[in-house]
Amino acid sequence: MNDSISTLQQITLEQAIERSNKSEYHACIVGSGISGAILAKQLTQKGYRVLLLEAAPAKDMTYTGFKEYVSNYYLNPSKDNNAPYPENPNAPMPRSTDVSKLTPGVDDTKGYMVQRGPLALDSTYTRVTGGTTMHWEAKILRMLPEDFAIKSTYGVGLDWPISYDDLMPYYRLAEREIGVSANVEEQGFYGIKYEDNYVYPMYGLPPSYLDQIVGKGIDGAEFELYGETHTVTVRTFPQGRNGIPNERYDNGRGFKPVGAISSHQVEQGGRCQGNNNCVPICPVQAKYDARKTLLDAMRTGLVDFLPQAVASKVVVDSDDQSIKHIEFKHYSSTERTEFTLAKVSASKYILATNAIENARLMLASGLPSSSGLMGKNLMDHTYLLAWGLLPEAAGTMRGTKCTSGVADFRYGRSRSKQAPFGIDIHNDGWGWATGSPFTDIETLVDEQNRFGKDLRKSVVDRISNQLLFAYMVEQVADESNRVTVDPEYKDALGNMRPIINYNLSDYSKAGIAYSRETSKVFFQRLGAEDFSSYSPLDYGYFNYQGENYYFRGGNHFSGTHVMGTTAGNSVVDAYQRSWDHPNLYLVGSGSMPSIGTSNTTLTLAALCFKTSEYILDEMSKQSVNIVSNSDFRLAKEAGHE
C-alpha cells in the first residue's frame, strides 16, 4: 500500500498562535528538512505536540506538487541543484549559478549568500518542505571512527565529544529511517564496524558497468604515502534509495520501502529505476527525502505544520537565558512580500534549518554564543574534478549519478599533513565538469556542423566513453571560514542574508593536489586520455606549488555551531543542546566538529536521533499529561517502531 493521508494537518497562523498561547506545544521546531522531520517524528510518536515552522509553501506534500518540481527541472535550461524549485523571494536560497569569480575586497551579492571570499563557494541548500534532501544525491556513508578524533590523533581540526561507538546505535536508527541500501560485508572497512548480525534495510544497489570497467583498471593500484601503502579497491556506496528489501532485516521481519508522498493514492516511488537525474530530483521518489519522515510525524495528528513562516528572531529571557519565544514572518503568497509578524512559544525550541541558516538566525538574533563561535568553523567538502575519455564505451549515463568509488585515501597517517579524500566515479560523464551533455551538443552542432542521425550517433559516441572522478576532500574546522550577518544585506522580508567568508588552507590544498596525482595514475592504468584543465578564470581557481587547480563546493555545510566539551570550546553539547540556553537545541550538520570524508546526512541524522532520545528523556521527567490516543498508536505501528 502506498502512503496516503487525507489531511496534512496544516494549521493557520491564528490557530498556531492560539495553541501557543495555551501552552500546548511541547516543542517548536524550525525547519522541515531531515533534522526537523526526525525530531518531529520522534517527539510526536511519543505523544508530544509539536509546532513545525517551515519557510516554504507546503504544496510539496502532494503528488501533483512534486510532479511540478520534476516538470520545472525538465523545463529549466539550467540543471543546477535548485533548478526544480520555484523562486521564492521570501525564503530565497543559494544557487550555484549565482557564483562567479570574486574581486578581492568586493562583496559579491548576486546570490542569496553574500560571498566575501577570498574564494567563492558554490555550495547550495534547498529551502522547501523536506529541505536539502529534496536535491541530495543520497550517497549515505558512515564516518570512519578516526574522523571523530582528528585533533588528538593527527593534530588537525577539532575532536568530537563523542566517539563512533557512541554514535553507532544512532547510525542504525538513521539507516532505518532513510531505508539505506547497502551490504555490510562491503562497507566494513578502515574501522567502520556494526553490531553483530547487522544488516542494512535493503541490499546494496549494483555497481554500474562503468564502475566495473574502472574497477578492472585500477583495483590493486598501490600508493606510498607517509610510510603507508594505500591499495585501491573500487567499492559500492550505501544509498538512500529503494533497492531490494533485505528479508533478514529486523530479525527476519524484513523492511517495507516507502514510496511516493501523496495526499491521494499513487503507485510510485518504489524501486530505483536508475534515472540519471537523481540530483536534483528523483522523478519516481525512489530516493529518500525528508517528506517521508515528515509524513510519519503528521500521521500522529500531533504535528501542527505551519508553512510560509520564516523564523526571524530567537528571543531570550534575560532572567534565566532560556528561550522565551520565536518570532517569525508569515507571508500569504510567494508573489508578495507582505507578512504578519508573529511569535510562538513552546517548552523546547529546536532549530533545524541547516548549518548556514541556524547560525544566521542566531546571529541575526544577536546571539553569538558565549564561546563566540556561532557561525565560525564553517566547513564543506571541497571537490576536485578530473575527467578523461576511456578507450572503450563504458555505458556512461547508465544508472544513478554515482554508484561506486574509492575509500582508500580516507584514512591514515598522511592526515597529519594533508587532507584525506574519498573518490566518486560519476555515471553522468563530464556533466559536473563541463556541462556535458549539453555542451557536447553545442560543440557538435556549432563547431562540427553535425545534424540528424549523424548528430545523434556523435552524441552517443562522445558521451559513452566519458569518465569523471570527483575527489571529495576533507576540510577541517577553521574559525576564519564563517557565516556572519550585516544589516546592509537583507532579503525581501527584511531578514539578514548570510555572508560567507571562505578560503582553503594549505592542508586542504595539499590534499587536493595529491588527489590530482592519483587521478593521473588512474587515467594511465585505464588507458584514458586526460582532459582535466583548471582555468585561472574559473571562480574556484587556486594555484598550489605552481600547479593550477579549482575546487567545487560539496553542499555539505557544517560546523557553524560545533559541539564540544565546554561552553568555552563549542556552541552545543554532545546532545546538540545550546550551552547558553537550556531549552534550545541547534541540530544538524552545524553541530559537527569534523566531517571526515563522508557525506554529512547520515551522521547528522544519527545525531538527531541521539538528540531526540535526550529530549524525550528530559520531557518524561517533566511532563505528566501526555496526549496518547489511537492515532498515536497507529502512527507508531506505521513508523515501524
Add this chain to the structure above:
Amino acid sequence: MSDRVINSIEDLYQMLDAAVQLEHATIPPYLTALYSIKTETNPEASAVIRAVLVEEMLHITLAANVLNSLGKHPDFEAKDFVPSYPTYLPDGESEFLVSIDKFSSTTLDTFLQIERPSKWVPQLDSKFKGCVKRSNHHVFELKAVKPLKSSTYSFYSIGDFYEAIREGIEYLEDQANQKGETIFIGDPKFQVSNRYYYSGGGEVVEVFDKTSALNALELIIEQGEGHTHQIFNEQGELSHYYRFQQLKLGQYYQTGDSPDHPTGPKFEVDYKNVHPVKCNPKVADFPDDSELKQAALQFNENYQAFLSTINRAFRGGQEELIGAVCGMFRLKECASQLIRNPLPSNPLVNGGPTFEMRYDSIELKAKSIKTWETA
C-alpha cells in the same frame, strides 16, 4: 442448482492459464493510452492509468504463482496469448470491444467498463454456475471468457470467472486431502517473491497451499473490482474502477468517501494534450519501407522478447525480472517512436504499437531475442 465449472485438475490448469492471459489482455490498451499522453501533461490521468497497469502486472504474477504452486507454468509464448485488438470482453449479458487507442473520454469509458464491479444476479439461467448462454459466443477470443471449450456458455463477469477458480481449488484440494494428497505439488522455487517484485502495485503472495492460493486470488479480485461496491479494500487501496472514476469525475477519493462521491482534491483531465494515435493500428497500416513500419516491427519483436523474458522468470528464473525492468523502458521508447509520428498517408493520425505477435517462424523469434539482448 447449476454444475461446478472446474471438476478436474486439468480444468483448473486451463482456467489459471486463462486468468494469466486475461490479466495480460488489458495491458496493451492501458499501455497505449498511458504513452499517448504528452509528457508532463495530465499527471493525474497518467498516475491513475499507471497505477492500474502495474496492478494488472501484479495480477499476472499472482495468477502465475497459483499455477506454479500446482506444478504447472504459464505460457507467455503460446500462440494467441496476446489477443488481436479490438477484442471482446463480457459485460453481463452483453459484451463490449476493447481497443488499442489513445487516451480519451471514450477510452476512459471502456476502462471503466473493464473494471466495473460485477452486478449481483440472483439466478442465472445457466448450466454452469456464474455463466450465461451467449448467442454470439464465437466473437470472444479470450479463453477466460469461454471455459471448458463450451461452444455456448461464457462467464457473466470476470468476478464470476475467479469465483469458479476459487470453488475449483476448494473442491479439488478437498478431494486430494481425502486421499492424503494435495494439489499443491509445485516446487516453491518457482514462486516469484517480493525480492524481485515489489512496488508493482502491492505485495506478491507466494503460494504454497490452499490458504495462500485463495489469498492471492482474493487480492486480484479486490484490487480489480472491489468487493460489494466498497471503494477501498482491506489494505485501504482504491479498486481500479474507482481509480478510473476519479478521472471521470475530476476529483480524488479520500478515506471515508462513499461510492460515486469523492471529496478529495479536484483536478482537470486534459484530453487535448494527447497524441492522436490510430485506433487499433496494424503493421499493414504503415507503408512498406516507412520508418513507422520498422518501428512497429521493432516494438512487436521487443514485446515478444519481453514476454519470453517473463516466461523464463516464471519458470524458475525470477532474477530475470530485474533485467525486464530495462526491457520495459525500451518498450516505452519504441512505443514513443510510433506514438509521436504521423502516418504518411494521414498526417492527422499518429502510429501506435500494434501488439501483433509472430508465431509463424521459430527463426524469427530467435532473431528477435538476439536483437533484444544486444539492442
